[in-house]
Amino acid sequence: MSTHILSVLVENKPGVLARVAGLFFRRGYNINSLSVGPTQDAAISHMTIALSVESHPLEQIVKQLDKLVNVLDIEDLEYHEAIAAEMDAINARLQRLAELRPVSDASHAESA
C-alpha cells in the first residue's frame, strides 16, 4: 500500500463532486481526503484526492475517473515531501481537535 495524491481538473458543473464520490464508493475505493476548490478559470474546479492503494487499483481508479464526462485531466502526484509535511500538519490539527472534543462535549453536557 502506498499513498497517492490525484490532482484532478473537473468542469465546474452541478453534480461533479457526487459523480466522483459515487465512483469511489461504487468501485470500492477508499478516499483518505478530498478537497475541492476553484481555479483561475471559473468553468474549471480542482480536486485533490488522497488515497492509499496498490498500484493496480490506482491504474483502474485513474482510468475509471477519466471516463467521467466532466473530468478534464488527472495527474498522479508523487508523495512529495512538501505535501507530506502539509498533510502531517493537517493531521496534527485534527488530532488536537479530537483531543479537545471530549472536553467540549462534557462542558455541553454540564451546561445542559
Add this chain to the structure above:
Amino acid sequence: MTTGAQSLIRSLEAAGVEVVFGIPGGAILPAYDPIIESPIRHILMRHEQGAGHAAEGYAQVTGKAGVCMATSGPGATNLVTPLADAMMDSIPLVAITGQVPRPAIGNDAFQEADIAGITMPVTKHSYKVMDPADIPAVIAEAFHIATTGRPGPVLVDIPKDVLQEETTFQWPTTINLPGYRATPMPNAHQIRAAAEMIRTARRPVIYAGGGILKSRAAAELLRFAEATGAPVVTTLMARGAFPDLHPQCLGMPGMHGNYAAITAMQRSDLLIALGARFDDRVTGKLAAFAPDAKVIHADIDPAEIGKNRDADVPIVGDAKAVVGALADAVRHKIAVHGPVDLTAWWSEVDGFKRDHPLRYEQAEDGPLKPQFVIDRFDAALDGDGIVVTGVGQHQMWASQYVRRRHPNTFVSSGGLGTMGFAVPAALGAKVGAPGMRVVAIDGDGCFQMTAQELATAAIEKIPMTIAILNNEHLGMVRQWQTLFYDERYSETHLPPVPDYVKLAEAYGCIGLRAEAPEDVEPVIDKAFGIDDRPCVIDFRVDPDEMCFPIVPAGSSNDDVLLGAGGA
C-alpha cells in the same frame, strides 16, 4: 417563440429519432403535447421498464440510440433497471424524464425523485436541464455520448416548468465536451506487436465480445479470423458476430458454453480478446483461467484493459479499426514469413468438439425437452430472423442451439441478467427491423415480469412469436438447488397460473400450446403464419431438464460439469 417542450421534440427530430417508447404523466405532460404534430412515432407502453427494454431491443438491432420517455418519480424510477441493463451491455440509450418544477425541487414534492442521483452509477452520463435554452445542446450531447466510444445510457431530466417556459430553438452545429475523449485510432506499433504474437502462437483463440457488434465489425472479424485460421469463440453478447456455421466457430464460451469453446480457451497459448471484458461468466475462477495464455486485449474502453486480466499487448481503439488493422497486419506477416500451421491445435480442438458436443435426448413419447423446442425454432429460422431472450436456462439453451448467420440478430440481457427483458425487447427489435421475423424465447418466470407489454404489441399490431419454455419453475434457480443445495427446492415452484393461452387471448394476441414433441413443428408453422398480431406459444417442457455444460460459480473452467451421460 417555442416552448421548452417544443424545443425538446424538435431536438429529438434533429437527432434523427424515429421512435420513442414511453408513458406520459404529470411532469412530462408538456412534452407529450408537441408529439401529436411530430413525425416521431410514439409507442405507448404499459410500464416504464417495458419502455426502457423496448428502446434497448430497438438499439440492439438498429445500432441507433433507443429513446424512452417517462414522467417524474415512479415513472423515472421504473427506468432504473433498463438503464442499468444498458450500462452493463453498452447499449446506446437516451432516457428522457420529466421532473417536478424547479421551485419544488428538493422539497419532497409529489412524484419527486432525484433520478439523476439515483441513476448516476448506472448511466454513462446524465443531465438535469435547468434552463430551456440548454435543451438542444443537451439533447445533441446526450446522443453523441450514448452512441460514440463505448456506447451506453444517458439520462436527461427536465423539470416541468422548463418544458413550459418560452425559449428559442437552435440546433447546435458543434458539440462542446472537453472532458469526453474521442475514440483513439489503434496504435500501429501495438498492432504490429499483436500480429507478431499471433504469427508465433501455436494454440491461439479469438475471443470475440459484444464490442464487435457495437462497432459493426463482423466483416472485419471474418477477414481477421480467416487470415489467422484460429478458432473463434463468441460470447453471449457477441452471438452472431461470427457465423455459427463457419468451421472456425466454437460457439459460446463460459459458464454454460460449449465444452470445446471453454476448453480451447483453457489450453490456449494466446487469447485475442476483441471487444470483450473477461467477465466472470466467461472466465470462471479468474486465477485458473487460461493459465498458459498470453493476452492481446483490444477494447475501446481503456479501463477494461487490465481490469480482470493483465494484457501482454493492450490495444485501445474501436473494434472495427482494430480488427481491420489486425487482419491486414497478419496477412502481411504471412506474406513475409509464410503461413502459420495450426494443424496440431485444430486436431486437439476437433477432439474437444467430437468428445463433448452439445447434447440432449428427446424421447418420442417422453416429456417435451426445451432444447428440442429451440432446435425446431432454429430449423424453422435457418439462421435468419431475430432471436430475443430473457434470462435463465432458456437463454443459455437459446444461445447454445440457435445458430446465427448474421450480426445483430441475437438480443439478450447479458451483464445485468434482467429477467423480463424478452417481451419488451422483442417488441423494440421488431419496431427497429419491421421486415424481419422476431422470435422471443422466454421462460415462464421471465415472461410474467413484463407480460403486460403484450397489450402494447397487440394494439400497435407488432407481430412477433413469443415462445414460453414453461417448466413451471424458476428453472435456473431450481437447477442450482438441484446441484448445490441438496435438491432443497426453496421458493422456485411457479404453479401453472395463469393459463398463458387464455392470457394471450385476453391481450388480443393469439395463444397456442404444445405439450408433446410432435406438436412443436405444427405450432411453430402456425405461429409463423400470423403477421398481424403477436403470438404466444406455451410449450409445456420437462421441469427436470438441466442446462449443461455448467462450470459452477467460482470453479475453474477446467471443471466443466457435462451432465448425465455427457462424459
